[in-house]
Amino acid sequence: MSSKKKVIIIGAGPGGLTSAMILAYRGFDVTVYEKDNKVGGRNQEMEFDGFKFDVGPTFLMMKFVLDEVFEESGKNIDDYLKFKRLDPMYRLVFDSNTLDLSDNPNKKKEALLSKFGNTDGYDKFLKREKKRFDVMYPCLQKSYHRFATYFEKELIRAFPRLSLTRNMFGELGKYFKSDDEKISFTFQSKYLGMSPWECPAAFLIIPYIEHHFGIYHVMGGLSEISKAMEKVAKENGAKIELNKPVKELIIEKGAVKGVVLENGQKQLADETIINADFAYAMTKLAGKHTKKYTAKKMNKKKFSCSTFMLYLGLDKIYKNVPHHNIIFSKDYKTYVNNIFRKHTLSDKDLSIYVRNASINDDQLAPAGKSGLYVLIPVPNHRGKIDWKSITASLRQEAINTISNKLNIPDLKNHIEAEKIITPDDWQNKHNVYIGATFNLAHTISQMLYMRPHNKFEEFENCYLVGGGTHPGSGLPTIYESGRISSNLISRKYKVQFETKNHYVK
Ligand SMILES: Cc1cc2nc3c(=O)[nH]c(=O)nc-3n(C[C@H](O)[C@H](O)[C@H](O)COP(=O)(O)OP(=O)(O)OC[C@H]3O[C@@H](n4cnc5c(N)ncnc54)[C@H](O)[C@@H]3O)c2cc1C
Known part of the structure; x- marks a missing residue:
């Protein structure tokens, strides 16, 4: 680069931090x-009150993508973060069945055999889905800012495995018979x-x-990833203005051309990257x-x-409750349909995810105490729920359900501190459009070329990163979005760079 090109990034979420670390390393201002x-x-x-929680993500998958992002920023991730691969992966609690899925393939097959009677389906699932992953992963790493990308060899190869007309549950009929087993996958x-x-189905x-x-x-919680990324970005020369x-x-x-800050200052740049929630950014910025x-x-x-x-x-640690727990409603299909089709909530038959990370990590609470993270999927603001009026009863119902299903009847007596986030807070405090925490839905009509492009299609000198752009919501895909946009900007200015790809088929 003849002179340092100036890049502004709006938002220090996982997408924005990925771009900040990489672009600063490549010499951008x-x-x-x-x-x-x-x-x-x-x-x-x-x-x-002495407790430390992750606000959002608690599952880190495809860790190798994060390793690569650090390497592409000139760093070794092990100098910044400590990881623990979880075994069991999670406990699944059905109405009349509980399944602990180990990370160990043999133990996992034993558990599936004892609950569902056969493991042939599981072997088939692994074999066929590996083929699908192997052809789809390269497609997720590409930019779709040009329609011609559809005709590149990676997508043509993947096309037959996209099962475009099928949904996940239907497709699983190829492997499993019982509904509980299909829900487990x-x-x-x-x-x-x-x-x-x-x-x-893809x-x-x-x-x-x-x-x-x-x-x-991640020891200390997944939010440690964000803090490590901030550190790397700064070490590489980026400025992070909180x-x-x-x-x-x-x-x-x-x-x-740049941004106007709330304080009235104008900041100009050669390139602007939007990491703030996409739909919020379009409607507000x-x-x-x-x-x-x-x-x-x-x-x-x-x-x-x-x-x-x-x-x-909590003032104690429930050692009998695994790290990740998913409690399914009695009528799971109705629960899910109510949220997605009717925008209503089956508030007397909840589905709940509970994380009890203190059994593996003593950095999250004072000695002998623990933090329980509880997530209930609920409708976004397209529903007409008055969150203020139902918060107390929903909290109560959730605590009763967790006590019963995870066999910790005295839970309510051990809560010494708590915070709640409702869809109102996602929208108003976190700038998440209609409180839709996982962004634009990943329907066929809102994916790849049809999802807002990494090189934003409407304005020049503008790029998108985060869950609202390609490849989509979830940490590894968001890191990919940061990489894709950073590479597009680097190519524009003819900056040489090396990419890392550790996945071996
Ligand atoms: C409850 C929950 C659980 C999740 N669990 C997982 C999980 O287990 N595993 C997983 O892989 N993914 C999970 N996700 C999905 C996803 O990985 C995360 O939501 C991820 O943090 C999204 O990253 P992002 O970069 O798209 O945006 P964000 O994290 O939303 O970052 C956007 C940033 O922009 C800032 N911003 C907004 N407006 C402005 C403005 N006007 N000016 C300046 N800054 C602004 C925001 O403050 C924020 O820092 C979860 C999400 C949620 C909400």
């Missing part, structure tokens, strides 16, 4: 403007905030990824300049569900 007083966005830490659609009866690669590559915890909300994009003749993503058009798009969160500080 990077400044991140973050509205909060700390980095991480939805992957931020939350501390109160499709509840992962919730990671995208979608229903297994609507989520495209996303069966998510349970495959869990079973093949394992699930990791408490600096962006008010609007400066757009002239169809090109983004782009204003009248966008024709393609107006409020009216956003209203027609499909969005993920939201979540109701409880962060409970």
Whole structure:
């Protein structure tokens, strides 16, 4: 580069931090403007009364992508973070069945055999989904800012394995017979905030990824990843400006020239990367300049569900409760359909995810105490639920359900501190459009070329990173979005770079 090109990044979430570390390492003059007083966005830490929680992500999958992002920033991840591969991966609690799925293939097959009577389906699942993953993963690493990408060899090779007309649950009929077994391999659609009866079958690669590559915890919590990324970005020369909300994009003749901060300052740049929630950014920061993503058009798009969160500080550790627990409603299909189709909540038959990380990590609570993280999938703001009026009863119902299903009847007596996040908070405090925590839904019509592009299609000098762009929501894919946009910018300025790809088929 003849002179250092200036890059502004709006938001220090996982997507923005990935780009900041990589682009600063490649010699760009990077400044991140973050509205909060700390980095991480939805992957931020939350501390109160001596307890430390992850606000959002608790499952790290495809750890190798994060390793590569650190390497592409000139660093070794082991100098920054300590990981633990979890075994068991998780406990699944059905109405009349409980299944602990080990990370060990033999133990896992024993458990499946004893609960569901055969393991042939599991072997078939691993074999076929590996083939799907192997052809799909290269497609997720590409940019779809040109329609011609559809005709490149990676996508042509993957096309027959996309099962475009099928959903995850239906596709699993190829491997499993019982509904509980199918749910054990499709509840992962919730990671995208979608229903297994609507989520495209291609996303069966998510349970495959869990079973093949394992699930990791980061010691100190997954928010440590954000803090480590902030450190690397700064070491590489990026500036991270906290408490600096962006008010609007400066757009002239169809090109983004920089940003106006809430404090009135104008900041100009050669390139601007948007990491703030995409739909929020279009409706609030782009204003009248966008024709393609107006409020009216956003209203027609499909969005993920939201979540109701409880962060409970306990005066004891429940050693009998595993790290990850998924409790399914008695009538799981109705629960899911109510959220996604009717935008209502079966509030007397909840599905709940509970994380009890203190059994593996003593950095999250004072000695002898623990933090219980509780996530309930709920409708986004397209539903008409008055969250203020139902918060107390929903909290109570959740605590009763967890006590019964995880066999910890005295739970309510051991809560000494707590915080709650509702869809209102996601929308109003975290700037998440309609509180849809997992962004634009991952329907066929909102994927690849049809998802907002990494090189943003509407304005010049503007790039997108994060869950609202390609490849989609979830930490590894968000890191990929940061890499894709950084590579596009680097190529534009003819900056040489080396990429890392550790996955061996
Ligand atoms: C409850 C929950 C659980 C999840 N669990 C998992 C999991 O287990 N595993 C997984 O892989 N993924 C999970 N995800 C999904 C996803 O990985 C995370 O949401 C991820 O943090 C999203 O990253 P992002 O970069 O898209 O955006 P964000 O994390 O939302 O970052 C955007 C940043 O932009 C900032 N910002 C917004 N507006 C402005 C403005 N005007 N000016 C300046 N800054 C602004 C925000 O403060 C934020 O820091 C979960 C998500 C949620 C919500």
